[in-house]
Amino acid sequence: MKPKTIKITYWCLIVLFSLAMLADAFGGITKQQAGIDVLNHLGYPIYIMPFMGYLKVLGVIALLQTKFRNLKEWAFAGFAFNFIGAAVSRAAMGDGAGMVAMPLVMLAVLFVTYWFWRKYDALNNI
Numbered sequence: 001m002k003p004k005t006i007k008i009t010y011w012c013l014i015v016l017f018s019l020a021m022l023a024d025a026f027g028g029i030t031k032q033q034a035g036i037d038v039l040n041h042l043g044y045p046i047y048i049m050p051f052m053g054y055l056k057v058l059g060v061i062a063l064l065q066t067k068f069r070n071l072k073e074w075a076f077a078g079f080a081f082n083f084i085g086a087a088v089s090r091a092a093m094g095d096g097a098g099m100v101a102m103p104l105v106m107l108a109v110l111f112v113t114y115w116f117w118r119k120y121d122a123l124n125n126i
Contacts, residue, residue, distance in 0.1 A: 003123050010116040017113050018060045020106075021079070025060070028053025042089045052082075069121065076114050083107040 027035050028049040035049055055078070062068075062075035086103035 001119070006116060006119045006123060010113070010120040013109070013113040013116055014063060017109060018063055021056050021060050025053040025056035028056070042093055044089075056082075072117070076110065076117075079110050080107060083110065 030053075031046065031049050036046055039046055039049065059075045059078050062071045065072065083103040083106050087100050087107070090100045090103070
């Protein structure tokens with residue numbers, strides 16, 4: 001794959017992923033009713049919504065910065081834990097395959113984004 005293709009693909013993926021996470025963070029910080037309904041269904045306390053929302057904002061900042069590689073690695077890991085936990089929670093509550101698959105699809109997007117970041121990072125460190 002050409003370096004230019006790697007760079008463009010990485011930045012497109014990271015921006016789209018970040019926008020999705022910021023939208024989710026906004027819903028948590030503002031305690032949107034849809035999020036409250038999901039947390040009640042899954043048995044989690046409502047007070048966790050703004051906390052997780054602010055963590056997602058910090059995670060997006062960590063993903064978009066280009067100076068601290070370890071911080072970015074931890075942000076990728078944090079989002080992965082979030083999606084895995086969401087899928088397990090949905091499965092534990094007996095939700096349908098579609099509801100369990102949604103966080104797993106986001107996890108796959110995260111993995112592809114991570115893969116492109118590793119390729120992009122290798123280009124910058126040559």
